[in-house]
Structures are given as C-alpha cells and as structure tokens.
Amino acid sequence: MKASEHPSYNEEKQKLHETIEWIEGEIAKSEEEGKILEKKISETRKEVKSALDERIVLQKQLKMSNERKLRRYKESKNKPYFGRVDFKEDGDNKIKKLYIGKYGLNDEKHDEPVVIDWRSPIADIYYSGEAGAVSYKSPSGEISGEIKLKRRYEIEEGELLNIFDEKLKEMILDDEFLTSSLEKSADNRLKDIVATIQKEQNDIIRAPLDRALIIQGVAGSGKTTIALHRMAYLIYQNQRNKGREDYYMVIAPNKLFLNYISDILPDLGADDVLQTTFEDYALKITGIKEKLKVANDKISYLLGDAPIDEKRKTIMVSRFKGSLLFKAIIDNYFKQFLYKYIPDCDINIDGNIIFTSIELKKLFIENFVYLPLQKRKEQFISYLKNRLKKNKDLIADGIEKEYSEKIRFVKDNIDDNEVRQSKVIELYELRDKEIGDIPVKIDKAICDYSEKWIQLDTLKIYRDIMDFETLKKFSCGKIEDEKISCICDYTKAILDKDKIENEDLAPLLYVHKYLFGLDDAGKFAHIVVDEAQDFSEFKFYLIKRIVKGDSITIVGDVAQGIYSYRGIKSWGDLNNHVLNGKATYKMLKKSYRSTVEIMEYANSVIDKSKNKSIVKAEPIMRHGDVPEIIRIRDYDELIYDILNNLQDDELTTAIICKTDKMSKRIYESLKKDIDDITLISDKTEVYKGRKIVIPSYLSKGLEFDTVIIPDADSYNDTELELKLFYVAITRPLHKLKLYYTNLYN
Numbered sequence: 142m143k144a145s146e147h148p149s150y151n152e153e154k155q156k157l158h159e160t161i162e163w164i165e166g167e168i169a170k171s172e173e174e175g176k177i178l179e180k181k182i183s184e185t186r187k188e189v190k191s192a193l194d195e196r197i198v199l200q201k202q203l204k205m206s207n208e209r210k211l212r213r214y215k216e217s218k219n220k221p222y223f224g225r226v227d228f229k230e231d232g233d234n235k236i237k238k239l240y241i242g243k244y245g246l247n248d249e250k251h252d253e254p255v256v257i258d259w260r261s262p263i264a265d266i267y268y269s270g271e272a273g274a275v276s277y278k279s280p281s282g283e284i285s286g287e288i289k290l291k292r293r294y295e296i297e298e299g300e301l302l303n304i305f306d307e308k309l310k311e312m313i314l315d316d317e318f319l320t321s322s323l324e325k326s327a328d329n330r331l332k333d334i335v336a337t338i339q340k341e342q343n344d345i346i347r348a349p350l351d352r353a354l355i356i357q358g359v360a361g362s363g364k365t366t367i368a369l370h371r372m373a374y375l376i377y378q379n380q381r382n383k384g385r386e387d388y389y390m391v392i393a394p395n396k397l398f399l400n401y402i403s404d405i406l407p408d409l410g411a412d413d414v415l416q417t418t419f420e421d422y423a424l425k426i427t428g429i430k431e432k433l434k435v436a437n438d439k440i441s442y443l444l445g446d447a448p449i450d451e452k453r454k455t456i457m458v459s460r461f462k463g464s465l466l467f468k469a470i471i472d473n474y475f476k477q478f479l480y481k482y483i484p485d486c487d488i489n490i491d492g493n494i495i496f497t498s499i500e501l502k503k504l505f506i507e508n509f510v511y512l513p514l515q516k517r518k519e520q521f522i523s524y525l526k527n528r529l530k531k532n533k534d535l536i537a538d539g540i541e542k543e544y545s546e547k548i549r550f551v552k553d554n555i556d557d558n559e560v561r562q563s564k565v566i567e568l569y570e571l572r573d574k575e576i577g578d579i580p581v582k583i584d585k586a587i588c589d590y591s592e593k594w595i596q597l598d599t600l601k602i603y604r605d606i607m608d609f610e611t612l613k614k615f616s617c618g619k620i621e622d623e624k625i626s627c628i629c630d631y632t633k634a635i636l637d638k639d640k641i642e643n644e645d646l647a648p649l650l651y652v653h654k655y656l657f658g659l660d661d662a663g664k665f666a667h668i669v670v671d672e673a674q675d676f677s678e679f680k681f682y683l684i685k686r687i688v689k690g691d692s693i694t695i696v697g698d699v700a701q702g703i704y705s706y707r708g709i710k711s712w713g714d715l716n717n718h719v720l721n722g723k724a725t726y727k728m729l730k731k732s733y734r735s736t737v738e739i740m741e742y743a744n745s746v747i748d749k750s751k752n753k754s755i756v757k758a759e760p761i762m763r764h765g766d767v768p769e770i771i772r773i774r775d776y777d778e779l780i781y782d783i784l785n786n787l788q789d790d791e792l793t794t795a796i797i798c799k800t801d802k803m804s805k806r807i808y809e810s811l812k813k814d815i816d817d818i819t820l821i822s823d824k825t826e827v828y829k830g831r832k833i834v835i836p837s838y839l840s841k842g843l844e845f846d847t848v849i850i851p852d853a854d855s856y857n858d859t860e861l862e863l864k865l866f867y868v869a870i871t872r873p874l875h876k877l878k879l880y881y882t883n884l885y886n
C-alpha cells in the first residue's frame with residue numbers, strides 16, 4: 142500500500158525521521174571520534190619507535206572498529222530498517238515495537254536497541270511466518286509471546302514509499318512486498334534479501350552450525366542467496382557466543398560467479414570469508430599453480446562432434462577420478478609406498494653398522510604413523526639422531542677399546558723408551574680426537590642417510606600412480622584392464638602437456654595430504670559449497686577434512702548438473718558415502734527469479750529429462766510475457782533481430798549460446814554495432830556493462846533481465862544438452878527470447 146494512504150502513515154513517518162536523525166547524530170559523533178583517534182595515533186607514533194608498539198596497535202584497532210561502525214551508520218541512514226514486529230512477551234503487558242534492519246543499531250547512551258539486526262534471535266519471529274503465539278530461542282532460553290503486528294516497509298533514500306501489513310488473523314502472508322521486490326531489475330551482482338527472506342529459507346539460514354545441510358533447490362529458489370545469508374548469520378552468532386573470529390569459506394564454481402556473489406557477504410557485515418573455487422584452493426595448497434595449467438575445455442569437447450565412444454571414455458575417466466574408489470586405490474598405493482620411500486641401507490660410522498636396514502625399516506613403519514610422510518621422515522631422522530647421540534658413550538667405548546689394544550701392542554713391542562712414549566702419546570691424541578669427532582660423524586652419517594630418501598613431489602607421485610601396472614596392482618581387480626589403460630593414457634597425455642584437468646585436483650590434493658599433510662585440516666568453522674551437484678564425492682571427502690565437524694552447507698540442483706561427468710550421482714549417495722548419513726536434507730521448490738510464464742516453459746523442458754526424480758519449480762505469482770520463440774531464415778536475420786532488441790536498453794541482457802564457438806561468432810557480429818557488449822569466456826573474472834554474450838555452461842548461477850537464446854535448435858536431446866538448455870532458459874527475470882532456423886522441438 143502506498144505509504145501515504147496507510148492509517149499509520151504519520152506515526153511511521155515520524156519514527157523514520159527520528160531514526161534517521163539519531164543516525165546522523167551518531168555519524169557526527171563517530172567522525173569526531175575518528176579524528177581524535179587519528180590525532181592520538183600520530184602523537185603516539187612520535188613517542189614510540191616501533192609500529193608494533195602495543196599502544197599503537199590498540200589505537201589502530203579502536204580506529205578500525207570506529208570506521209566499521211561509521212560505515213554501518215552511513216549504510217543504514219537511507220534505509221535503517223525494512224520491517225517491524227510488535228511482540229508481547231508472555232507475562233509482560235507491554236508490547237515491544239521491534240524495527241528490523243540489515244544492521245543492528247544500538248543507542249549506547251540509553252542502552253536500548255534502535256534497530257534490531259536481522260540475524261538476532263528475536264528477528265526470527267519476523268521471518269518465521271507464524272501469527273499469534275510464537276516463541277524464539279534467546280541466549281537465556283526459549284521466550285514465548287504473541288505477535289500483534291507484522292509490517293514491512295519500502296524505504297528509498299530516506300523516504301517512506303510503501304507500507305505492507307501482513308494479515309495475521311487470516312494467516313495469509315501478503316506477497317505484495319515480495320513481488321514488488323522481485324519486479325526490480327537484475328544487477329551484475331547478486332543482492333541481499335534480508336527484507337524478504339521466506340519462512341522455509343529462514344529455517345535453513347538459522348539451522349544449527351554443527352550440522353551438514355544439503356539443499357536441493359530448483360533454479361531460482363535462492364540457494365546461493367540463502368547459503369550466503371546463512372554464512373553471515375552463523376558468523377554473527379558465533380561471534381556473539383564465542384566473541385572470537387573464526388575461519389569461514391565459500392566454494393563457488395568459477396571466478397566469474399565468485400565476482401557475481403562477492404558483494405553479499407561484506408554487505409551483510411561478514412568481511413573476512415575466504416571466497417574461492419576448489420580449483421584455486423587445491424592449486425594453492427598443492428603448490429602446483431606455477432607448474433601447470435588447468436584445461437577447461439571438456440564441456441566444449443563433449444558438445445563437439447568427437448565420436449561418441451571417445452566421449453564415453455572421457456566421461457569414464459572423469460567419473461573414476463572423482464570416485465572414492467580412486468581414493469581407496471591411492472590409500473593402497475601409500476600403504477606400499479612406505480617400503481619404497483625408506484632407503485634400503487644401513488647407517489654406519491667408521492664402517493661400524495649402527496642400525497641395520499631391517500631395523501630402520503621396522504622402526505619407520507611402526508612409528509609416527511599419524512604424520513604425513515615428509516613430517517614423518519623428519520621426525521624419524523631426528524629420532525635417530527637423538528638415539529645416536531644418547532649412544533655416543535657406547536661409540537666412545539668402542540673407540541677406547543680399539544685404542545687400548547693398539548697402545549698395549551705398542552707398549553709390549555717397542556723397546557726404545559722415547560719412541561714408545563711418543564707413539565703412545567700419538568695414539569692417545571688420535572683416540573681423543575676420534576672421540577671428540579663423534580658428534581660430527583653422527584651428523585654426517587645421519588645426513589648421508591637422510592639424503593638417500595626419495596624427494597617427495599606430489600605431481601611425480603601422481604604420475605607414478607597413473608601408470609598402468611601401478612593402477613592395476615592397487616585397484617585389486619576392481620577395474621578392467623581396458624579401462625585402466627584408458628585412464629592412464631588419457632592422464633599421461635594431459636600431464637605431458639604440462640596440464641591437468643579439474644578432475645585431477647581432488648586426487649592431487651589427496652596425494653599432497655599423504656605427503657605433506659593439510660595445514661588447513663579442521664580449520665574452517667563453516668564451509669558453503671555452491672553448485673554442489675558438480676562436485677565429486679572425492680572433492681567432498683577433502684572438503685570435509687578441512688571443516689570442523691560436519692559444518693557444511695551444500696547447495697545445488699541436480700536438474701542443472703551440466704558437469705554430471707564429474708559431479709555426484711545423487712544427494713543420497715553423497716550423504717551416505719561422505720557425510721556418514723548425518724546430513725539434513727531440504728528441498729526448495731519455489732522459484733523467485735523468473736516469471737510464471739518463463740518457469741512454466743522451463744518446466745516443460747526439464748520434463749523431457751530421463752531423470753524422473755527431478756522436481757519441477759513452482760514460480761512465485763509474478764506474471765510477464767510468454768517466452769518468444771522466433772523462426773529466422775538465416776544468420777543475418779538473426780543478428781538483425783537481436784540488434785533491434787538490444788538498442789539503448791538499461792536492462793541487463795545476456796545472449797546465451799550453446800558453445801564458446803557460437804558465442805564468439807555472435808559477439809563478433811554484434812560488436813560492430815554495439816559498443817558496450819562483452820564476450821564472456823572461461824577466463825573472464827569481471828565484466829562491466831549490461832550486455833553480454835556468454836556460453837551456456839558459464840551462465841550457470843547468474844541472472845539477467847532478458848535472455849536471448851540465438852541457437853535454440855542446436856541443442857539435441859542428450860541429458861547434457863537438455864540441462865544446458867534448462868540452465869540457459871532459467872536465467873532471465875523478465876524476458877526470454879529464443880531463435881531457431883531449422884527444426885525446433
């Protein structure tokens with residue numbers, strides 16, 4: 142409802158005015174505080190020598206915290222809150238009017254909240270969708286009471302534009318507010334949805350930290366958005382409860398997508414989250430970033446016209462590399478590798494055997510088993526050194542014994558007094574020198590022994606495992622010879638070009654773990670994995686190793702599993718094989734992105750999938766144009782028509798082509814007439830402008846006001862192409878246009 146027509150308009154207008162005035166006052170105070178702190182720091186700098194002086198560090202921290210506060214005030218000023226809930230706690234006659242906003246704002250002078258943070262426990266009742274009697278979990282326990290009013294506001298630039306009241310009595314959630322928010326146009330960045338989080342989404346966001354969550358959601362159901370809101374929520378809760386900073390991580394499919402989502406977390410007050418791709422993370426940890434390139438052309442290859450048998454082999458290799466069977470083979474390999482790793486030699490000093498090779502092997506195999514190999518070797522060597530040093534007296538005894546015999550011999554056999562005495566003295570000196578040299582000799586013996594060990598190198602070992610005989614031996618009859626030879630030949634050919642594929646990353650990281658360990662093991666308090674259907678079980682196994690307990694949020698959509706050759710087969714398998722069956726599974730069926738007309742069309746497409754378990758999307762009641770399906774005579778007509786549609790449009794438009802090749806062709810034709818059009822490739826990390834040409838596989842996760850599909854008839858009915866087409870047609874918010882020349886099914 143237009144704000145000015147609402148019965149409480151004057152009251153609400155006054156409240157907004159007061160809140161903004163209060164914020165302005167706080168901004169002025171914070172700016173003043175900033176200047177004082179700045180002055181203090183420069184004065185302290187003159188007094189102390191080091192920038193690391195405790196006083197400077199403390200003052201800088203205060204300055205940073207003040208700047209953070211100031212930033213929040215400034216960001217809140219134009220829109221301090223988006224909702225209000227009136228709550229009467231049981232046993233209390235007073236009704237509290239709680240204004241909910243993106244950032245919690247506190248009046249420190251009067252010690253009372255001005256705006257409640259959307260992540261705070263009490264804000265739960267605003268989102269919970271329940272009317273009347275409700276309860277929420279506060280740090281001091283369950284609080285119950287009654288909701289008297291739930292109100293939403295549309296505020297722009299400090300102006301109250303609309304007020305929406307939820308009809309509590311009829312238990313109907315008024316969708317007007319949501320629909321009005323969905324009607325806005327798309328941006329190059331994903332936005333926060335704190336004002337319109339829905340009940341089912343709120344339940345996911347607020348699920349406990351220690352639980353693995355698997356969210357299967359239809360296209361546009363807000364998976365990415367709510368996974369990031371959940372992260373912001375968990376960080377907020379964790380800091381409140383523990384008062385300390387932890388490590389958090391978001392794993393996304395590619396850098397373009399990372400850039401698309403990169404604003405949300407800082408915008409929600411979660412600044413220090415590592416947002417990365419599995420590829421970048423694995424390359425960094427294994428240290429092979431500089432040595433190799435990652436080939437990213439498999440999807441183009443699978444869409445190309447290579448013989449079907451060749452494509453099948455490629456898929457088989459990818460699947461194998463992402464499987465837990467491969468992990469088990471690597472485990473078997475390392476059980477034996479120990480024997481190869483330890484050198485086959487004794488340790489001796491001056492020709493005396495101190496440790497036999499058999500003794501050494503036994504000692505190594507039985508000790509420090511919990512350590513990765515490199516550290517295990519280091520510990521073992523230092524253990525040997527210590528043992529030898531402790532045995533120094535024994536070695537000295539041996540030397541003394543040897544010299545005593547020599548001296549006795551001289552004494553018994555040399556008659557000349559002078560000669561005898563000088564010989565004896567010489568022997569004493571030699572003996573003392575030899576005893577004095579013992580530590581040096583021990584060091585040398587250990588050093589010689591240490592140098593005989595194989596140098597550990599992740600890539601070399603991976604190559605070694607990918608050898609026919611090795612793979613055959615350690616797969617223990619679980620893979621046929623023909624497949625083994627195919628896997629080995631395929632991998633060797635790629636490695637010989639100094640490349641690897643995405644699918645090699647998990648096994649490489651696992652080999653690295655055996656050799657050098659994972660420094661990040663158990664480091665992250667929570668990890669979000671987006672587009673998770675494209676991650677193999679092997680990748681998940683490794684992700685699970687770097688997170689504390691089971692704290693992972695896994696979001697994805699099997700209907701969009703375009704990398705199914707390397708992804709999981711089913712959420713159930715993932716849960717059972719990697720998460721010990723302990724994950725909580727949730728399904729999101731409502732789709733928020735596209736209009737009813739676009740989603741109905743998309744549903745009719747995905748209906749053709751052989752996978753009958755795919756759940757169809759239920760669009761939010763927002764209507765628009767029916768998708769246009771246009772037949773064109775030839776390529777020239779296609780370009781002509783697209784150009785006519787792209788003129789001077791402020792909205793975002795993506796021309797989504799099936800392949801990279803087609804994207805390049807269309808881009809070349811359009812750029813002559815359109816200046817601000819960008820071609821997106823797998824190397825693109827950021828782009829400006831509102832019009833892009835993009836291959837279908839890269840459009841996943843993104844959204845645009847309008848989507849144009851110039852080659853709708855080029856998609857055939859294989860599962861991969863059906864999914865690619867589905868991904869492409871579920872990207873638009875408002876308009877979808879499809880062109881075809883020949884046959885369009």
Ligand SMILES: Nc1ncnc2c1ncn2[C@@H]1O[C@H](COP(=O)(O)OP(=O)(O)OP(=O)(O)O)[C@@H](O)[C@H]1O
Nearest residue numbers: 334337338339360361362363364365366733734842
């Ligand atoms: N509760 C909500 N209120 C307003 N907008 C929402 C809500 N939930 C989702 N959206 C919007 O729906 C769109 C789709 O969200 P998002 O990209 O997170 O979905 P997704 O499930 O990850 O999509 P896909 O799998 O198709 O990439 C975004 O524009 C998002 O802002």
